[in-house]
Amino acid sequence: MSEILESNAVAASSSEASTHSDSEVLVRVENLGKVFCRDFKKSLLYGLQDSMGDLFSAKSDKKQRAQDSEHKLRPGEFWANKDINFELRRGECLGLIGQNGAGKTTLLKMLNGLIKPDVGKIEMRGRVGALIALGAGFNPLLSGRENIYVNGSVLGLTKIEIDEKFDDIVEFAEVRKSIDSPVQTYSSGMQVRLGFAIASSMKPDVLILDEILAVGDMEFQAKCMIEISKNLASCAVVFVSHQEHLVQRICDRVLWLEAGKIVESGPTFSVLPKYIDAPRNRISSEQKETNLEKLDCINIVELVSCTLEVESGDNLKLEILINASSRVAIETFYIAFRDNTGKFVARSTISCEVIIEADTNTNLKFQVKDLRLKRGSYMVDTYAYSNGEKSLVFQFNSAAKFLMRSMIASQVDYQPDAVISV
Numbered sequence: 001m002s003e004i005l006e007s008n009a010v011a012a013s014s015s016e017a018s019t020h021s022d023s024e025v026l027v028r029v030e031n032l033g034k035v036f037c038r039d040f041k042k043s044l045l046y047g048l049q050d051s052m053g054d055l056f057s058a059k060s061d062k063k064q065r066a067q068d069s070e071h072k073l074r075p076g077e078f079w080a081n082k083d084i085n086f087e088l089r090r091g092e093c094l095g096l097i098g099q100n101g102a103g104k105t106t107l108l109k110m111l112n113g114l115i116k117p118d119v120g121k122i123e124m125r126g127r128v129g130a131l132i133a134l135g136a137g138f139n140p141l142l143s144g145r146e147n148i149y150v151n152g153s154v155l156g157l158t159k160i161e162i163d164e165k166f167d168d169i170v171e172f173a174e175v176r177k178s179i180d181s182p183v184q185t186y187s188s189g190m191q192v193r194l195g196f197a198i199a200s201s202m203k204p205d206v207l208i209l210d211e212i213l214a215v216g217d218m219e220f221q222a223k224c225m226i227e228i229s230k231n232l233a234s235c236a237v238v239f240v241s242h243q244e245h246l247v248q249r250i251c252d253r254v255l256w257l258e259a260g261k262i263v264e265s266g267p268t269f270s271v272l273p274k275y276i277d278a279p280r281n282r283i284s285s286e287q288k289e290t291n292l293e294k295l296d297c298i299n300i301v302e303l304v305s306c307t308l309e310v311e312s313g314d315n316l317k318l319e320i321l322i323n324a325s326s327r328v329a330i331e332t333f334y335i336a337f338r339d340n341t342g343k344f345v346a347r348s349t350i351s352c353e354v355i356i357e358a359d360t361n362t363n364l365k366f367q368v369k370d371l372r373l374k375r376g377s378y379m380v381d382t383y384a385y386s387n388g389e390k391s392l393v394f395q396f397n398s399a400a401k402f403l404m405r406s407m408i409a410s411q412v413d414y415q416p417d418a419v420i421s422v
């Protein structure tokens with residue numbers, strides 16, 4: 001669940017921060033780098049060597065190596081983040097995008113002060129609210145009520161200030177009935193709801209949100225998106241998500257990470273489409289280890305058919321052929337619709353249990369019901385996830401194109417119902 005901590009990085013007090021102008025820089029990151037070691041035994045040994053180095057010399061071995069160059073890394077070590085630079089101002093929302101293992105959470109953890117950078121500098125101004133890992137930040141034995149007070153105090157709020165916010169937090173998190181039960185009895189969705197409610201209600205200057213919001217249901221996600229937009233008036237947000245439609249919706253800028261390094265940063269409308277369309281072979285061999293199964297199990301994803309023209313309220317039919325080298329279970333499909341400028345305008349979510357047998361052609365037949373989009377041509381992207389949406393089984397961008405003939409106005413966050421049959 002949430003981790004709500006003051007940043008260990010260079011932090012100014014929130015009162016100091018609030019005296020700055022609206023466009024003030026709240027986060028400044030310069031040449032940031034973090035080295036990890038994949039081999040557990042070696043990492044213990046290196047840790048010991050570095051501590052000894054810190055004790056007996058001004059600069060530890062690890063820092064010296066980190067500041068030299070990549071080939072000086074010790075066996076087993078790699079850069080989880082390298083050469084990261086950015087600034088974030090009040091009122092801005094920065095999206096961190098990248099495949100599994102790209103280094104997004106590592107960067108968030110450094111911003112939140114949970115781990116220390118090996119090189120570079122982080123400057124944070126004001127109060128930091130964060131929702132990073134499920135189960136962290138709460139004492140599982142304490143009740144929801146007690147955890148609200150503990151987290152509020154950690155953020156520097158007085159009891160009276162927390163009292164004032166208490167009802168809003170409980171109402172937003174929808175945990176009124178369980179507020180006096182230990183947090184360890186909460187479902188993961190309840191923990192995330194409470195964590196988010198605390199982090200956002202404490203009026204942070206910087207709000208750090210990891211993919212964890214994905215644990216909540218769609219309704220709660222939509223509520224969070226509205227809350228984040230409200231918060232943005234007074235704070236800066238760093239938002240990690242694999243759900244591109246959410247990034248598209250709330251982030252002004254994105255930082256695209258691969259193998260710990262920035263591939264590109266800039267306005268969401270310019271960087272996100274490039275990320276979505278990028279071939280997925282740009283990851284390092286380091287990360288291929290983690291992604292091999294999900295990337296390599298698909299032999300073919302092909303369009304079989306798609307309705308070419310749709311009147312408002314019609315069903316859209318889409319059929320895709322898929323062939324995998326190993327058996328794979330798909331739990332969630334997303335069907336996303338992009339207009340002719342590439343902007344995401346709607347998406348359907350299908351929760352299911354579809355088994356793709358190895359080396360067998362499987363036809364996936366989707367039906368998006370009662371589709372209502374404004375007149376124009378649209379691209380359809382399909383995404384398939386397994387393992388609680390942790391693994392991307394396949395991503396089929398620009399799978400099909402169709403024409404919408406109606407003249408109706410567009411809707412915000414439109415999510416038409418859809419079904420799948422095999």
Ligand SMILES: Nc1ncnc2c1ncn2[C@@H]1O[C@H](COP(=O)(O)OP(=O)(O)OP(=O)(O)O)[C@@H](O)[C@H]1O
Pocket residue numbers: 036037038080098099100101102103104105106107211287
């Ligand atoms: N404490 C650690 N020790 C060693 N390696 C680590 C540690 N924490 C993370 N890593 C590795 O660092 C790399 C970056 O991990 P990180 O969690 O930052 O990626 P991510 O982009 O957040 O991935 P995901 O999208 O799957 O959450 C991965 O290869 C991961 O296995």
